[in-house]
Amino acid sequence: MTLSMYSASVPVFSRMLKNLLAIFEKAEAYAAEQNIDLQSFVETRLAPDMIPLSGQVQIATDGAKGVSARLAGKPLPSWPDDEKTFAELKQRLQKAIDYLATFSPEDFAGSDDRTVTIKIGGQDTELTGETYLLNRGLPNFYFHVTTAYDILRHKGVPIGKKDYLG
Amino acid sequence: MTLSMYSASVPVFSRMLKNLLAIFEKAEAYAAEQNIDLQSFVETRLAPDMIPLSGQVQIATDGAKGVSARLAGKPLPSWPDDEKTFAELKQRLQKAIDYLATFSPEDFAGSDDRTVTIKIGGQDTELTGETYLLNRGLPNFYFHVTTAYDILRHKGVPIGKKDYLG
Numbered sequence: 001m002t003l004s005m006y007s008a009s010v011p012v013f014s015r016m017l018k019n020l021l022a023i024f025e026k027a028e029a030y031a032a033e034q035n036i037d038l039q040s041f042v043e044t045r046l047a048p049d050m051i052p053l054s055g056q057v058q059i060a061t062d063g064a065k066g067v068s069a070r071l072a073g074k075p076l077p078s079w080p081d082d083e084k085t086f087a088e089l090k091q092r093l094q095k096a097i098d099y100l101a102t103f104s105p106e107d108f109a110g111s112d113d114r115t116v117t118i119k120i121g122g123q124d125t126e127l128t129g130e131t132y133l134l135n136r137g138l139p140n141f142y143f144h145v146t147t148a149y150d151i152l153r154h155k156g157v158p159i160g161k162k163d164y165l166g
Numbered sequence: 167m168t169l170s171m172y173s174a175s176v177p178v179f180s181r182m183l184k185n186l187l188a189i190f191e192k193a194e195a196y197a198a199e200q201n202i203d204l205q206s207f208v209e210t211r212l213a214p215d216m217i218p219l220s221g222q223v224q225i226a227t228d229g230a231k232g233v234s235a236r237l238a239g240k241p242l243p244s245w246p247d248d249e250k251t252f253a254e255l256k257q258r259l260q261k262a263i264d265y266l267a268t269f270s271p272e273d274f275a276g277s278d279d280r281t282v283t284i285k286i287g288g289q290d291t292e293l294t295g296e297t298y299l300l301n302r303g304l305p306n307f308y309f310h311v312t313t314a315y316d317i318l319r320h321k322g323v324p325i326g327k328k329d330y331l332g
Contacts, residue, residue, distance in 0.1 A: 003171055003296050005169055007296065007300065012300055046212065134169075139182060139330070139331055140331065142304075143327065143330060146312035150212050150312075165301070
């Protein structure tokens with residue numbers, strides 16, 4: 001196999017979101033066992049002005065959706081960020097996984113050079129598809145998946161790197 | 167430009183480590199301003215059995231070094247994990263940035279299909295270069311860079327996503 005814009009994005013997003021969903025299952029089992037209110041996970045932040053777990057999941061899934069749609073030149077679905085419970089966050093992860101499954105490698109032909117316009121610091125900025133994926137899409141996605149993991153780990157959920165890597 | 171094994175690895179690692187080094191500079195300035203002992207940053211963990219900031223930097227830089235050397239089929243330099251101070255962690259980041267600059271795109275020709283053998287769960291496992299980069303190298307690297315950021319953010323350092331993304 002040769003590395004491609006598709007192989008470097010859609011299956012990566014899908015794999016990591018499935019791993020995160022499995023981590024959420026472990027968090028749920030742990031909360032039940034320890035009599036912890038799952039809602040406390042949803043609202044936990046690593047710093048008072050950081051985004052809580054709910055926002056981390058919303059932004060990670062938004063990233064996976066947005067990068068895939070923009071690179072494939074497809075319309076960007078709008079998902080309201082209205083998840084308020086742990087169960088809804090799991091549904092959001094599944095929704096993104098299902099959406100990613102609608103893309104095929106052919107959708108990404110030529111996307112290395114496709115111009116993608118995104119806001120950076122409030123300014124419309126044009127990037128090639130490759131720069132967008134490598135310098136914005138992937139680091140941003142990994143940021144929120146890892147921070148979601150870190151929040152749950154910080155709350156005592158017994159997970160390890162193996163769960164994150166799958 | 168067409169996405170390549172080189173463009174998806176070396177410049178990405180280099181960029182993110184430079185961003186992390188700039189974040190470390192901000193952390194240093196903040197600590198001086200607030201009279202915080204920098205050593206407290208070095209030893210902070212997000213959970214009692216998680217790796218502290220020092221280990222996050224060691225593993226992130228090890229990952230960048232190891233993935234690049236393995237994909238290029240070059241000997242793997244061994245770096246002792248003996249950094250104990252914030253200044254030494256900054257040196258470790260710079261050392262990795264300098265090492266990454268020794269690679270050229272040509273070193274990575276054909277590395278998509280090169281067999282890479284790594285230990286997974288204690289077992290020698292053979293992966294193609296592409297699978298190694300996408301499913302292990304990049305997610306692992308981003309995990310430790312993000313967790314280093316999260317630790318400093320948790321300690322109150324005034325940084326944001328812009329610092330992480332560069």
